[in-house]
Amino acid sequence: MTPTLERWTVERSRELYGVREWGAGFFGVSDSGELQVTAKPGSFEHAVSIPEVIEGIQARGLDMPVLLRIENILDTQISLLNDNFRSAIESLDYKGSYLGAYPIKVNQQQQVVEAVTRHGKAYHHGLEAGSKAELIAAMGMLRDTEAVLVCNGYKDEEFIDLGLHATQLGFKCIMVIEMPGELPTIISRSKELGIKPNLGVRVKLSSQANGLWAESGGDRSIFGLNAAQIIEVIDTLKDAEMLDCLQLLHYHLGSQIPNIREIRNAVAEASRVYAGLTHEGAGMRYLDLGGGLAVDYDGTQTNFMSSRNYTTDEYCVDVVEGVMTVLDEQGVEHPTIITESGRALVAYYSMLLFNVLESARFEVEPLPDALPEETNIHIRHIFETLQTLNLRNIQECFNDALYYRDEIRQAFSQGNMSFRERALGDRVFWETVNRIALLAKDLPSLPHELEGITQALSDIYYCNFSVFQSLPDAWAIGQLFPVMPVHRLEERPTREGLLADITCDCDGKIDRFIDSHGVKRTMPLHELKDSEEYYLGAFLVGAYQETLGDLHNLLGDTNVVTIRIREGGGFDFVGELEGDTVEDILSYVEYDTRMLFNRFRETAENAVREGRITPVQRKETLQAYKNGLQGYTYFER
Ligand SMILES: *Cc1c(COP(=O)(O)O)cnc(C)c1O
Numbered sequence: 141m142t143p144t145l146e147r148w149t150v151e152r153s154r155e156l157y158g159v160r161e162w163g164a165g166f167f168g169v170s171d172s173g174e175l176q177v178t179a180k181p182g183s184f185e186h187a188v189s190i191p192e193v194i195e196g197i198q199a200r201g202l203d204m205p206v207l208l209r210i211e212n213i214l215d216t217q218i219s220l221l222n223d224n225f226r227s228a229i230e231s232l233d234y235k236g237s238y239l240g241a242y243p244i245k246v247n248q249q250q251q252v253v254e255a256v257t258r259h260g261k262a263y264h265h266g267l268e269a270g271s272k273a274e275l276i277a278a279m280g281m282l283r284d285t286e287a288v289l290v291c292n293g294y295k296d297e298e299f300i301d302l303g304l305h306a307t308q309l310g311f312k313c314i315m316v317i318e319m320p321g322e323l324p325t326i327i328s329r330s331k332e333l334g335i336k337p338n339l340g341v342r343v344k345l346s347s348q349a350n351g352l353w354a355e356s357g358g359d360r361s362i363f364g365l366n367a368a369q370i371i372e373v374i375d376t377l378k379d380a381e382m383l384d385c386l387q388l389l390h391y392h393l394g395s396q397i398p399n400i401r402e403i404r405n406a407v408a409e410a411s412r413v414y415a416g417l418t419h420e421g422a423g424m425r426y427l428d429l430g431g432g433l434a435v436d437y438d439g440t441q442t443n444f445m446s447s448r449n450y451t452t453d454e455y456c457v458d459v460v461e462g463v464m465t466v467l468d469e470q471g472v473e474h475p476t477i478i479t480e481s482g483r484a485l486v487a488y489y490s491m492l493l494f495n496v497l498e499s500a501r502f503e504v505e506p507l508p509d510a511l512p513e514e515t516n517i518h519i520r521h522i523f524e525t526l527q528t529l530n531l532r533n534i535q536e537c538f539n540d541a542l543y544y545r546d547e548i549r550q551a552f553s554q555g556n557m558s559f560r561e562r563a564l565g566d567r568v569f570w571e572t573v574n575r576i577a578l579l580a581k582d583l584p585s586l587p588h589e590l591e592g593i594t595q596a597l598s599d600i601y602y603c604n605f606s607v608f609q610s611l612p613d614a615w616a617i618g619q620l621f622p623v624m625p626v627h628r629l630e631e632r633p634t635r636e637g638l639l640a641d642i643t644c645d646c647d648g649k650i651d652r653f654i655d656s657h658g659v660k661r662t663m664p665l666h667e668l669k670d671s672e673e674y675y676l677g678a679f680l681v682g683a684y685q686e687t688l689g690d691l692h693n694l695l696g697d698t699n700v701v702t703i704r705i706r707e708g709g710g711f712d713f714v715g716e717l718e719g720d721t722v723e724d725i726l727s728y729v730e731y732d733t734r735m736l737f738n739r740f741r742e743t744a745e746n747a748v749r750e751g752r753i754t755p756v757q758r759k760e761t762l763q764a765y766k767n768g769l770q771g772y773t774y775f776e777r
Pocket residue numbers: 243245246268270292392394395396430431432433480481482483484683
């Protein structure tokens with residue numbers, strides 16, 4: 141580092157890691173360089189320091205990685221959505237109301253559904269179930285009969301009966317017809333049980349949404365009925381004298397719709413269908429827009445797939461206005477608007493905290509001033525290239541180095557070069573690339589061909605977590621999550637690196653990071669210190685990541701800690717769930733761990749018999765095995 145560099149400030153860290161952009165007012169950097177979190181967006185007076193929470197977690201004997209939930213962030217998000225709809229309704233003089241329905245699949249954990257129903261009660265925020273298991277969870281959790289309980293998903297007789305019973309108990313339970321085949325069963329079961337159902341239909345809209353996750357809208361959608369099928373539903377219900385049961389129109393464009401235009405188009409189209417159903421004589425009362433309200437993961441406020449080009453407030457206003465415009469023109473009464481927003485409610489509320497185990501950095505041994513006479517010609521060519529390298533011929537030198545590198549590889553595979561000589565070739569090549577990268581920093585813009593260089597030369601930080609378990613969407617669909625250090629932010633991060641997890645799978649890494657101009661392949665990191673742990677966080681992981689995660693390499697659920705930020709500052713630990721032990725994980729894949737232990741004991745006894753170990757050593761070995769079974773699946777210090 142040259143001494144002329146300006147002093148580093150926490151403000152520069154805020155900018156570098158884009159905290160203000162992706163943090164939605166929940167995250168900030170304190171003047172002492174620690175990442176802070178608040179449940180009151182934009183107000184950091186009583187914010188909580190994440191390193192302080194980590195200290196508290198460790199004092200309680202829980203190891204990293206930890207999934208940390210901030211309970212009152214979820215409260216804030218529920219209020220934000222409901223309040224925004226209420227004010228849109230009021231300011232536009234809309235005659236209907238708004239009801240939220242939290243889709244359980246977005247995060248099914250009991251703690252989460254409990255928090256949604258508890259805080260949501262004030263707004264009659266309901267639940268959406270997409271399967272029998274989710275409906276059973278919802279019927280047990282929901283107490284509020286003013287709230288809706290929307291049943292989506294393909295339904296068998298058991299599912300339908302459950303829905304009918306919920307209706308009988310007084311729940312506003314609405315069964316949405318997703319497939320033409322469901323209707324006859326619904327009609328016959330409701331007649332047999334003598335319970336009048338509340339029904340909805342899911343429509344396939346033709347407004348196609350764009351986005352990484354958005355595939356359920358449009359003509360190719362696997363769910364929902366087309367116009368002709370909906371008319372059939374109407375006729376069938378009419379024949380059964382049940383047309384008044386049809387009260388709701390549902391659609392779901394897909395999750396994470398980044399562009400408000402897609403949302404507006406769908407609202408307009410669905411409102412027309414709604415009007416049509418009303419004119420047909422159905423008992424229409426609800427228009428359910430499904431999910432899609434996006435999260436600005438990268439903070440760019442664009443229609444990029446990891447972002448969104450609208451605020452929650454704009455979303456609410458556009459939805460209410462869109463419905464009104466069509467229905468007023470059609471002379472149809474304003475319905476209760478329902479949204480099944482999940483991602484936007486829960487994403488901010490969880491973060492994954494983990495420590496870095498070590499780093500590998502790119503380093504080349506210094507080269508000699510001259511190469512021995514007999515050195516292979518291709519190696520000598522690269523060496524000469526290196527001697528002539530300057531700002532003007534960077535590109536040319538890079539191309540030459542690549543060309544001769546390939547020649548070296550070929551010579552080696554054809555048996556024309558020794559292994560030691562090949563190693564020298566690699567050294568010369570990498571030193572050349574390294575010097576090119578250093579020079580390239582002075583170029584106003586990096587030539588296209590050189591873009592991969594920084595990544596090739598970057599550090600690898602080995603981190604104590606599993607991408608597959610904790611950030612499955614980062615691996616499966618290339619989703620971006622904000623990732624940054626949670627401390628040392630008053631210090632200049634002097635390294636650039638990508639993150640590898642501990643699964644030893646070459647896909648077990650994060651090498652795509654948020655950036656104001658797209659996607660970055662490395663992130664700025666601090667140099668590791670021998671005496672001190674280095675902690676990073678992956679943020680906005682509350683939606684979809686927990687149950688989509690898998691047991692790759694048998695790394696299990698992480699510890700989960702929930703805190704509540706106090707009004708006047710400070711925080712309380714309000715929940716803690718211990719992660720899986722090795723024993724838990726093995727039993728998930730059908731091992732009988734008692735049998736495993738017994739077998740291993742026999743192996744150890746045989747070793748005693750053969751004189752390989754003493755009985756005392758046997759005891760130590762068995763103890764180590766037992767400790768392993770009962771331990772955490774992640775790296776324990
Ligand atoms: C997944 C899903 C949702 C949730 O979507 P978000 O974009 O997370 O809000 C809502 N409704 C249905 C039918 C879904 O399948």
